[in-house]
Amino acid sequence: MNHLQRILSARRLSPSIIPPSCFLHRRLFSTSETDDSSASFSSSHHKIQTPEDGASDKSRSTPSTTSSLKEHELAKFSAIADTWWHSEGPFKPLHLMNPTRLAFIRSTLCRHFSKDPSSARPFEGLRLIDVGCGGGLLSEPLARMGATVTGIDAVDKNVKIARLHADMDPVTSTIEYHCTTAEKLVDEGRTFDAVLALEVIEHVANPAEFCKSLSALTIPNGATILSTINRSMRAYASAIVAAEYILHWLPKGTHQWSSFLTPEELTMILQRASVDVKEMAGFVYNPITGRWLLSNDISVNFIAYGTRRSDHGDI
Numbered sequence: 001m002n003h004l005q006r007i008l009s010a011r012r013l014s015p016s017i018i019p020p021s022c023f024l025h026r027r028l029f030s031t032s033e034t035d036d037s038s039a040s041f042s043s044s045h046h047k048i049q050t051p052e053d054g055a056s057d058k059s060r061s062t063p064s065t066t067s068s069l070k071e072h073e074l075a076k077f078s079a080i081a082d083t084w085w086h087s088e089g090p091f092k093p094l095h096l097m098n099p100t101r102l103a104f105i106r107s108t109l110c111r112h113f114s115k116d117p118s119s120a121r122p123f124e125g126l127r128l129i130d131v132g133c134g135g136g137l138l139s140e141p142l143a144r145m146g147a148t149v150t151g152i153d154a155v156d157k158n159v160k161i162a163r164l165h166a167d168m169d170p171v172t173s174t175i176e177y178h179c180t181t182a183e184k185l186v187d188e189g190r191t192f193d194a195v196l197a198l199e200v201i202e203h204v205a206n207p208a209e210f211c212k213s214l215s216a217l218t219i220p221n222g223a224t225i226l227s228t229i230n231r232s233m234r235a236y237a238s239a240i241v242a243a244e245y246i247l248h249w250l251p252k253g254t255h256q257w258s259s260f261l262t263p264e265e266l267t268m269i270l271q272r273a274s275v276d277v278k279e280m281a282g283f284v285y286n287p288i289t290g291r292w293l294l295s296n297d298i299s300v301n302f303i304a305y306g307t308r309r310s311d312h313g314d315i
């Protein structure tokens, strides 16, 4: 068993990690948070959001909607859309994380669909969707691995940048990009063998509804993969205070601590959406090598792979 397999097998989940619903924050099952103008990206007065600030967020009690859009989150991405492919720009952490998250995706999807992970194009024959694709940092390598890729993003500028970049290579020019949302594609009846939403759920209006849409886009017995940031004190210190305010890796205000989900919460909302989480891994940054590694440590950045039950559950 190699290192990766050890990590992954260590993170195969049993239902015992799923907490009773009373542990969950009410936010998970409420709704679209109305816009918080104090979170504006362009503001010169950046207040570091504390966990307590999040706890008193009044927007929690707004009525339910199926839209996953949070306008002020989209505005942040629109403002920096032309930097998606600058490897030293605001998306540098995603560029650096890419090989690590692709290793997890290759490993889990190859096992799930009985594909050969040592093949150059292991995803040949698979239809994948990259939800919240941004500039296409993930969509492109998935296409190079042979998948038929659809990339969607709610920000039109992102989709345009993704399209322009993908068109530079005949292999990636096959990617179908659309400015739309997961819920709209559900309404259109689209389905995919595997659905991926990396670093998106912490930016949507309603994580539980979003997971239901991801599930509905996944064929029965297909795979669903999400990555996000844990709502832990370590994540507050490293992903917000250090990354945004000390190291300036990300623009200030990129993340709201209160919008993060714990691995248990994500597992539970996916389970309620008919997706059983099978494996999880953490991404850990090594400041000496400047690389991210797959790890057992899911206290900050983590990725989860689940399988879509063939029954429709309570979707």
Ligand SMILES: C[S@@+](CC[C@H](N)C(=O)[O-])C[C@H]1O[C@@H](n2cnc3c(N)ncnc32)[C@H](O)[C@@H]1O
Pocket: 068, 069, 070, 073, 074, 077, 078, 094, 131, 132, 133, 134, 135, 136, 137, 138, 152, 153, 154, 155, 158, 180, 181, 182, 197, 198, 199, 200, 203, 204, 205
């Ligand atoms: C942090 S970026 C991640 C980009 C890409 N998944 C990656 O990991 O390289 C989050 C992306 O999600 C998009 N987004 C946010 N909310 C969305 C929603 N409700 N539906 C679709 N895309 C959304 C944003 O426009 C942004 O491009």
Ligand SMILES: [Mg+2]
Pocket: 199, 200, 202, 203, 255
């Ligand atoms: Mg994020």
